[in-house]
Amino acid sequence: MSATFTRLAVAAAAVLVTAPALAQAADPTIAERLGLGWMAWTWQTAVFFAAIAASLLAMTLWEWVRPGGHPRHGVLGLTTTRGDRLFISLLAAAYIHLGWLALATGPLWMASLIALAVALLVFLFV
Numbered sequence: 001m002s003a004t005f006t007r008l009a010v011a012a013a014a015v016l017v018t019a020p021a022l023a024q025a026a027d028p029t030i031a032e033r034l035g036l037g038w039m040a041w042t043w044q045t046a047v048f049f050a051a052i053a054a055s056l057l058a059m060t061l062w063e064w065v066r067p068g069g070h071p072r073h074g075v076l077g078l079t080t081t082r083g084d085r086l087f088i089s090l091l092a093a094a095y096i097h098l099g100w101l102a103l104a105t106g107p108l109w110m111a112s113l114i115a116l117a118v119a120l121l122v123f124l125f126v
Helices: 002-023 028-033 043-065 082-103 108-125
Strands: none
Touching: 043 082, 082 108
16 A cells, blocks of 8 residues: 555656646647646746645655654644644645735745745644
């Protein structure tokens, strides 16, 4: 079961990493054939999806090497595993970016730095 899941995760990561390059190809029918024509693929969008795919792949490999998820009772009063902490970090990053777009006037990369700092704190203390 673990090997099958790992193969699926690697295949999904490969699709997510190569899809933006294929969608930006000179022939627009490639994106349409892959079902990606509905989205405006920019390098920022590609980096975003590649980062999520890379984090999921890294977590999958980490779980494969060290099973169990290292559950711990953190400051939120919940027992969380590595996957739970990744999920909380991704949700926090989404809310930080939405809040930044709604309330701040600075460049968006500043929200990304804040989200990375929050993710580090989540992995250390939650």
